Amino acid sequence: MVNSDLFLCVDHVGYAVPNLDEAITFHCDVLGWRVLHRERNEEQGVEEAMLGTGTQGAENAQIQLLAPLGPDTTIGKYLAKNGAGIQQVAYRVADIDAVSEALRASGVRLLYPEPKIGTGGSRIQFAHPKDTGGILLEIVEPAAGH
Ligand code: V0V
DSSP: OOOGGGEEEEEEEEEEOSOHHHHHHIIIIISOOEEEEEEEETTTTEEEEEEEOTTOOTTSOEEEEEEESSTTSHHHHHHHHHOSEEEEEEEEESOHHHHHHHHHHTTOOBSSSSOEEOGGGOEEEEEOGGGTTSOOEEEEEOOTTO
16 A cells, blocks of 8 residues: 555646647636646647646646647547547655555556656656556656746
8 A cells, every 4th residue: 555645635637638729718718727837748749738726726736738749649549539538637746656666566557667757847657547447547746846
């Protein structure tokens, strides 16, 4: 079992979207949210934006909009198969190496041998949906000061 102190909060929920600007417009112009961060992650094949409410605090889960850089990317294939919608849920952790080790020891398959770089310089890892009850579960350790 993972030491429960290592899980901090729900960091974000990720939506697969075909068009990032249209998805941003809905959240900002209709819901009144704001873009907290935007970047392109070539390795993950996404253009992404992190959104928060007007009163967003550090422990409020953010919404991550994930648009594919092409049809052969993870999000491109997800959209072709499932259409737009929730693609992942991310839990923020204090120590991604310790959590990864504990998950592996519990028999949970992680997708990468080592964490990859995610939004804002964070370190990210994913647990396979077949080992989590059907959810693509990301664990994320934010970069210091982000
Ligand atoms: C696939 N499955 C899912 C799923 N994707 N179940 C729940 N949620 C998802 N997102 C199920 C699918 O229904 C199948 O079940 C089975 O897994 C195999 O699916 P597949 O369509 O053949 O897909 P695969 O195996 O080619 O790819 C699935 C995995 C892929 C999870 C391996 O999506 C992956 O590598 N994800 C991790 C990277 C990622 O998501 N990057 C984009 C976000 P049945 O039909 O066999 O029962 S980047 C990001 O989050 C960043 C940068 C950040 O947070 O900072």
